[in-house]
Amino acid sequence: MDELDELGNPSVSNSILENLNDSQKEAVSAPLSNMLVIAGAGTGKTRVLVSRIAYLIKHYMIEPRNILAVTFTNKAAGEMRERIGLFVGEFLQRQLWASTFHSICLRLLRAYSKQAGLEPNFTVLDTDSQTTLTKRIMKELNIDVKEFKPSEAVSKICKLKEDGLRADDYIKRGRIFGESQYENMCKIYSAYEKICNDENSVDFSELLLRTVELLESNDEIRALQHRRFKEILVDEFQDTNSIQYKFLRLMAGKNSHVMVVGDDDQSIYGWRGADYTNMHKFLKDFDDVHEILLALNYRSSQKILDMANTLIAENSDRLMEKVLKGNIGQGDDVSILNCSNNNCEASAVVQLIAKLHEAGEKYKDMAILYRNNYLSLGFEQSLSMKHIPFVIYGGQRFFERAEILDTLAYLRLLINENDDTAALRIINVPSRKLGPKVVADLRAIGRERNCSMLQAIRLLEAYSKQEGADKALVSLYKKVTPFYNLILQMKEKKENAPLHELVDYVINASGLHEMYALKDAKEGKTGEENSRVSNLGVLVSNVKEFEASMNAQVAKEATAEEAKDINADNSENTASDGEITSTALEDPLLTYLSNITLVSTSELDEDGSSSTECDAVNMMTIHSSKGLEFKHVFLVGFENTILPSQRSVDIGSDKSISEERRLAYVGITRAKEDLYISYAQNRSMFGNIVTTGASQFLRQIVRSYNEVKKEDRPFKIIPIASQRY
């Protein structure tokens, strides 16, 4: 290649386009325009996205700071940044925004908190606090939390926010035909909104909604974003919900271009609002959309792809029919294991794993995928019995553990003393003899004076020093004094010590350490890897890690500032959005807490450590396997009532079954070389034995090969009889 660019230098774009196929090249090197890339499973979607960004920077000379890349998970954002760094170097990579919808909104809201109607130190409400808060509201409104579950109310609030409806809008809208709990929801939502505002906190959907409202109402801020973000790229576009779509439309200006990449066949989050028809809408709402299809699969053998193609062809609501074509050969037959019950399914799978390992395969190249978390149990036991190492992804998450949430509640209170939700969580944890009575008294004062519990205590402090103070109030103050002093001491520590010392102090001074040590001891877990005390330790080291990365970032930002000064001539919008980049000036605790709520999982698995390096069999739900690939895949519990789930069958709509079928499709397309699909005729579930049998999806696949000679089918069915191992 001796192509030269306009300046007569060898073209840098060649190295970016190297090793891409024609349609990938077309996407990466397309002219600056709006683009919809439909990328089937394993067709190099992320690669195209990363290469496109590199191409924008190196070929079109777009400044990294004018590029916004949106992903769904922090993990995906991190990977993307890393891979872009390989192309354009770390210095340029650091200037571009690559993060999740929620992180972007958080950043914008911090920068424009005043315009968005928030105090700058607002906190992000995690799911647990959100449910607790809602429960509290429902109890105060005398709504039966058995009949109408707080979690249902929470998801309703989320849905309403996703539709852009505030409590007032919801009340104005009135009840929709067939809508249950409308009157209750009106009350709950109004109260919820008020408390969040009073407590200066926002939940996840609020991050999006508030940003959308800000951009809609503030022409200046919107124009600023338009000037800044010339190129916007979105990964996993089939997973966007309506408010995220709205956000994208608002962020894109007349002269910006948006490139979205997605696969409607892999849309498996419809149940939480994702709407893959946004891909369709995109074509209508954005001008001159350049459409590109990636169908060449680099991941799986043809027989695996044939199974996947046959399955997904049954879906009638696809936006586009895609037939995945592989380029790594036919491969082996897919094995379908017909097991008589779940126990022999587990032993058969484990035996196969052992056999593969004996043949020299690595455990970490194998994965067991299942529809529901509880299905992992039998496989865990069988693997343990054979002393085969395994890692379970998902399950209970580190930042959702009680001991961690307790610690975080103390920390949140130090940042934002309006946060009654946090205060209520820990005022009596560990026990300080501050029961419901004391709490009710404090909240009564709070209501009267329109302030939070902590501020109520402060008022009490001043009041009880007065002559002739009310005895009941003085005794109330005496009761809460130790707690109040504890918080004051923590605040002092916060000012005078590094973050990790503060966290360590909070854990010990609060008595949480002692309390959880006792609990561990009772369960005989002292010193164990997963004990509560060790989790608290992990939290402290996580804070240390965060501090270290913050310090590194501050150093880098300083050099970046210098560089900016040097190129000051090209600074049309340097000053105008400078405030967004100044994360370094923020309170480190505030930054840490926001990060925690937005980042939480994935990097830290259930041990709280990043244990990716060891050779162990991977176990996870099909949902969490999206985007991953493994040499050998065991797709287990491929049964009626499980996949498709009973609930989706009960709903009875094509839509709900289609999503389950896509889920099965995602599972199948994770496999590179070997795919084993297993099902049991009988399964013991929740204590009793249920007859399940092969999934309707499997029967459909098999049926469609009825006319094909056995040796030409892409699969073989192997009966596994009940026997003892």
Added chain:
DNA sequence: ATGTTCCTTCTTTTT
């Protein structure tokens, strides 16, 4: 205020 026992519930999950 707290410890005990019974009863319910039981997708998928990121942010």
Added chain:
DNA sequence: GAAGGAACAT
């Protein structure tokens, strides 16, 4: 079958 929550007793 296990875990978390609510009602009940201490």
